[in-house]
Amino acid sequence: MFKIELKVMPRKGILNPQSTAVKNGLKAMGYDNVDNLEMGKFMEFTIKAADRAEAEAYVEEMCKRLLANPVIEDYTYQIYQVEGE
């Protein structure tokens, strides 16, 4: 079994309303020392696969089909082998 940590972030240059809202919130609260804020999604899950290559193939496919929107988002992930079938 493999544990996956997947980060999905807005692509550079894509306007992200969620990031803008948080940025404005922080400014309004007086945190003028904060900059370059980007906000995205983080997913953790386990996947059963014969080996790391198969797990990676599944993750790539799942990202492209459901977990990320490649038009506006970039994704990166890490794969860890864990105990379990």
Added chain:
Amino acid sequence: MFKIELKVMPRKGILNPQSTAVKNGLKAMGYDNVDNLEMGKFMEFTIKAADRAEAEAYVEEMCKRLLANPVIEDYTYQIYQVEGE
């Protein structure tokens, strides 16, 4: 200047509709080998602070006031020193 990577995840035992939707989506697409899915937020930003301790104090305060909801979410972060004033 410090770069912050902040992960905000639903607390154990808290029902998270977003995680449930993604879980169900994956099952519906035939990914029966996926389990233990948790979905949260990931934020990256820079912060100007005199030192690491001050940066950490800011991050803690910002998390409690705006970036996370301590009732239903846990947060973890990493602080990296980067070039810049």
